[in-house]
Amino acid sequence: MDRYAPLAELKNVSFHYGKRPVLSNISLTIEKGAFLGIVGPNGSGKSTLVKLLLGLLRPDEGSISLFNQPQDKFKQWDKIGYVSQKANSFSSGFPATVFEVVSMGLYAKVGLFRFLRKQDKDKINEAIRQVGMSEYMHENIGELSGGQQQRVFIARALVSDPELLILDEPTVGVDAKSVSDFYGLLRKLHKEDGKTLLLISHDIGAMTQYVNEVACLNKTIHFHGTSDEFVAKNDKLEFYGHDVQLLTHNHEGVAHV
Numbered sequence: 001m002d003r004y005a006p007l008a009e010l011k012n013v014s015f016h017y018g019k020r021p022v023l024s025n026i027s028l029t030i031e032k033g034a035f036l037g038i039v040g041p042n043g044s045g046k047s048t049l050v051k052l053l054l055g056l057l058r059p060d061e062g063s064i065s066l067f068n069q070p071q072d073k074f075k076q077w078d079k080i081g082y083v084s085q086k087a088n089s090f091s092s093g094f095p096a097t098v099f100e101v102v103s104m105g106l107y108a109k110v111g112l113f114r115f116l117r118k119q120d121k122d123k124i125n126e127a128i129r130q131v132g133m134s135e136y137m138h139e140n141i142g143e144l145s146g147g148q149q150q151r152v153f154i155a156r157a158l159v160s161d162p163e164l165l166i167l168d169e170p171t172v173g174v175d176a177k178s179v180s181d182f183y184g185l186l187r188k189l190h191k192e193d194g195k196t197l198l199l200i201s202h203d204i205g206a207m208t209q210y211v212n213e214v215a216c217l218n219k220t221i222h223f224h225g226t227s228d229e230f231v232a233k234n235d236k237l238e239f240y241g242h243d244v245q246l247l248t249h250n251h252e253g254v255a256h257v
């Protein structure tokens with residue numbers, strides 16, 4: 001597959017919940033090697049778009065292809081890793097270690113009750129190392145901070161070595177310092193480990209500093225371009241189809257643009 005082959009492609013996709021139109025005529029390509037951020041206000045259809053990509057919902061109109069195959073024929077789901085926004089909700093008593101939680105990412109392959117082979121254990125250790133959590137390997141997940149838990153969930157998604165990693169609002173509930181570390185981790189996964197990343201967020205300011213491409217969603221795609229193009233257009237405030245007030249984060253705090 002060449003470097004710029006699309007890993008996911010939506011063509012003229014529309015979706016309704018009952019009679020309520022939620023997504024309208026979406027065309028979007030995620031190229032291999034992309035680090036694409038999709039931003040949109042609450043209720044703009046971001047999670048619905050992810051569910052369509054993951055095959056949990058079917059489009060009413062249009063088509064989706066994954067790794068150059070029509071989605072309904074696509075079977076290699078271990079090529080796609082998914083981290084949801086609700087991942088960091090473990091109570092402190094949750095009885096599973098970091099190692100055990102990450103091993104769950106392999107169960108689809110090895111079966112829930114089969115013993116892990118050495119090569120499986122190696123993959124689990126490697127995924128934990130990739131997210132910088134090796135020293136917490138035997139800690140209970142519930143005793144970690146929200147940011148650390150979210151790293152563990154990334155490791156769980158990484159353990160089957162996916163090419164495309166989809167993260168839906170992964171920093172909800174994570175404190176500001178951990179958020180910037182977390183984006184640093186995503187940048188490393190993109191640059192050093194060659195992952196293609198799709199990051200969903202309503203936080204225009206923080207995420208657009210890290211991604212290479214930005215798409216603005218509000219029922220349809222109002223803008224899709226490089227981060228530089230996004231920043232250059234920032235004065236127009238047209239990204240969501242109507243004026244919005246944009247906030248950007250900097251090291252001194254939050255600033256208006």
Ligand SMILES: Nc1ncnc2c1ncn2[C@@H]1O[C@H](COP(=O)(O)OP(=O)(O)OP(=O)(O)O)[C@@H](O)[C@H]1O
Nearest residue numbers: 017020022040041042043044045046047048049202
């Ligand atoms: N299962 C459902 N049944 C009916 N309507 C739904 C359902 N899920 C979402 N919606 C509606 O569809 C619209 C888009 O929801 P979606 O969760 O995709 O938006 P979002 O951009 O991810 O929002 P947020 O940023 O608040 O998570 C919203 O108006 C929502 O109320």
